[in-house]
């Protein structure tokens with residue numbers, strides 16, 4: 001086994017998705033338009049420490065809950081969305097709201113509102129994730145994370161009432177398909193939505209990993225520990241290439257561990273909330289370890305061209 005890194009392939013698309021860019025520019029624009037006001041953001045605007053730190057340096061204050069935001073000030077909700085309860089709480093404290101929720105998450109909220117009085121709803125998602133908490137606040141839903149969780153619903157779901165499902169936008173395509181199949185097996189009367197809720201960015205980033213996987217020895221996935229889609233990319237890569245690994249910054253990259261893994265061709269991808277600067281810093285570090293290494297885009301890879309426009313009125 002060679003222990004010298006020779007080539008790095010960059011997956012495309014990787015890193016920032018349209019929803020993350022939207023949320024970041026939402027905050028930047030609110031700060032620009034209200035220069036004299038303290039801007040608060042509830043929870044991490046996107047799940048990346050570097051992004052949050054840079055905003056903190058520009059004066060943005062991050063809070064966990066609305067109670068920490070003074071009355072009459074400005075709060076921005078993160079890309080993951082919030083439950084109606086949080087919105088009500090903010091309104092009751094006369095707080096001006098900027099909603100930076102990704103439009104693709106908002107779409108799932110709208111579906112939930114539409115279904116809540118007519119259907120039983122299964123929600124495929126990850127317990128405790130901000131997006132899951134926000135969406136599940138719209139209606140009564142049964143959370144399932146695994147096929148086994150679907151089994152447990154056997155005695156709970158009422159077969160005389162309509163049933164459907166919604167899902168978190170950042171799930172593993174393969175694992176979700178298995179859960180959907182299980183739901184259809186156990187509840188043959190389930191109404192299948194025309195289209196699942198896994199977003200275009202999650203789908204394309206997972207496809208890019210799949211396309212590259214047979215051409216590399218291991219995949220390096222860059223992203224924060226609490227980023228759902230980063231973890232899904234890592235799971236997908238490790239299933240096929242067990243030497244794959246994940247870092248959240250260049251400091252975590254250690255030459256010895258690369259050499260112990262015997263990697264000659266390394267693929268790199270990044271979660272949808274990972275800024276390109278982190279990828280650049282990691283490439284620089286790899287080049288400092290291996291000055292001869294070649295770095296190129298994986299052949300035939302594509303760009304993420306999706307773009308969401310900010311609303312004309314930023315605050316409500």
Ligand code: SF4
Nearest residue numbers: 017019020102169199
């Ligand atoms: S991963 Fe998908 S749903 Fe989440 S912010 Fe990006 S585009 Fe929106």
